[in-house]
Amino acid sequence: MTPGAGLYSARVAWRHSLRFRLALTYSALALALIALMTLGVVLLLLGSMERQFVDRLNERADTLAGAFTNTGGGLGSTAGGAGAYTLVVNPAGQVTYASPALRDYQDTGYVFGDLARVPVQNTTVRAVKRKAGDYGTLWVGLPEDDLLAARQSALSALLLALIVAPAVLLLTGWWVGRQALTGLEAAANLADRIDPTHSLSPLPLPAREDEVHRLLAAINRLLVRIEAGQAREKQLLGQIVHELGAPLTVLKASLKRAEDRTGDAEVARAALVADELTFTTQDLMQLARGQLELKLAWHYIPARTLQGRLDRLVPGTQFLGNWAGGILCDPDRLTQALRNLLANGRRAAGPEGTVTITLAETPEQVTFTVQDSGPGLPPELGEQIFEPFVSGAGSSGLGLSVSRQIARMHGGDLSGANSPQGGAVFTLTIPGAALGDEDD
Structure with missing residues (x-):
């Protein structure tokens, strides 16, 4: 797997998720449609309630006006009752009759003028006027409490729907998107x-x-x-x-x-x-x-033999550490890998610089450390320095890639970094001879 593959295998952040964007788009569109439909239904409902209220008020006023005009004297049986809101105003502007709820206004001057809504005993009353023949003007009112309560309930339900619907729609859209995009994921x-x-x-x-x-x-x-x-x-x-x-x-x-x-x-x-x-x-x-x-051709060779090869290939290299032991490896391939590291170091350090290779051996692992006095590795390249044809020193860009490949073929690895004292440091490791299988 490539070095960056692990980054892509992680779950996508929610704000960059296609699933989230689809759920958000679905929720926004659904919310807009629901809001428009609900608003339309509420407006129709409120309009219907308003028309019913007005029709009821006008019907009552017409009935009472007809009673005064046609029969006269039927006021007590027609407009009485504790819930009636009725006034009879004579041509002089005096209230000659008031229903029980408006008894305080009887025998006084008419005070409501042309108001369509008047407060009566903590109740909003909507009123209309009719001609009452010789009696003057008939004022008929109907309380709006039920209408206002219904209107408030409808608006509250609309507001609650607009608050709850987005959360429900978003969760639903997220679940639907998750099911729909399972194959894509x-x-x-x-x-x-x-x-x-x-x-x-x-x-x-x-x-x-x-x-x-x-x-x-x-x-x-x-x-x-x-x-x-x-x-x-x-x-x-x-x-x-x-x-x-x-x-x-x-x-x-x-x-x-x-x-x-x-x-x-x-x-x-x-x-x-x-x-x-x-x-x-x-x-x-x-x-x-x-x-x-x-395929590797495994041999057990003295470390001095490897040192002699490298010294001929890259003159001026300083050899540090213990080169008196033996190494189990493919001599040609390992020479090629280390020679690439030393040649890169010599190229970076220049004729007057230093390049050292240090050998450290344990029964489990053999470690070669190559260090130069050059400017170091470009920090912007990072692990890309080991990719083919990527170079920070003007070379072909193949050496480090091949060296890491050879190290991993041996069961080891190759890493690079910048030294605190300056210059680049490469560490190549291979398994020690104690781990080798004699049959292999």
């Missing part, structure tokens, strides 16, 4: 486990041919194209390395003979450049083959 988890450096196996497809099925099928087609492209790249890289190998071998042999014959310093430097090119082609070949195609 599973597809994301499957795609997240793809590691192009190890395997490009196709992803399993769900039984239902929905959008998730189409997504995974598209990813599988993409994996096939990636695998074909990688195969072509490896084939091309292998051909290039093969074509470079033979001329470099001849060039190295010729420079070696010329150096032995003349002792010229320029020829010696040219021989070192040829060695550099040879190791670069080896790195390219290892990259082209891939880790899974390589």
Whole structure:
């Protein structure tokens, strides 16, 4: 798995979750629709109640006015009762009759004027007027308490719905979104486990041919194209390395003979450049083959033998620690890995700088520590420094990648950091000889 894969396997933060955005959108739309529908129903209900109240008031006023006009003298039986709100106002503006609830206004001047609503005994009364023939004007009122209470109840219910509905809708939308996006989340988890450096196996497809099925099928087609492209790249890289190998071998042999014959310093430097090119082609070949195609040739060698190889390949290296023991390894591969580290250190430190390699051995582990006096590793690269073709020192960018690959093939690892004293420090570890299996 790639280093960043663990970050993507964690659950997405709620504020970035598609599930949350869908639930929020669904809740907002549903709330808007419910609010509009509820508001419309409430307005219709209140309007109906208002019309019923007005019709009732007008019907009562018309009935009483008809009693005065047609029969006269029927006031006591028609407008009486404790719940009646009725006044008869003569043409002079005096109240000649008042129902029991308005008895205080009888035989006084009419005080309500043209008000449609008047307070009477802590009750709001809505009133209308009618002509009462020779008696003057009939004033009829009807209490609004029931209408106001119903209106308040309807508005309270609307407000409660607007408060409770968002929470209910959001939870419902979250649950529905979770159920609906389960397949998409599973597809994301499957795609997240793809590691192009190890395997490009196709992803399993769900039984239902929905959008998730189409997504995974598209990813599988993409994996096939990636695998074909990688195969072509490896084939091309292998051909290039093969074509470079033979001329470099001849060039190295010729420079070696010329150096032995003349002792010229320029020829010696040219021989070192040829060695550099040879190791670069080896790195390219290892990259082209891939880790899974390589096999280690295990040998138990003296550490001094490894030291002699490295000293010839990277002159000027300081060897510290205990080099008197033995190492169980693939000598060629381990030499290649350590040579890459030392060459990078020499390149970073310059001709006047120092490069040291320290060997520390225990029965369980062998540790090589390579330190240079250069400027150190670029902090912005981090672990990317071990990826192919990523370089912070102007090199090909293959050395560190290949060195880590070789260390892990041995069962160890390679890490890098900056030293507090300055410069870069690389630590390569492999298992100690005590852990080796004699049969293997």
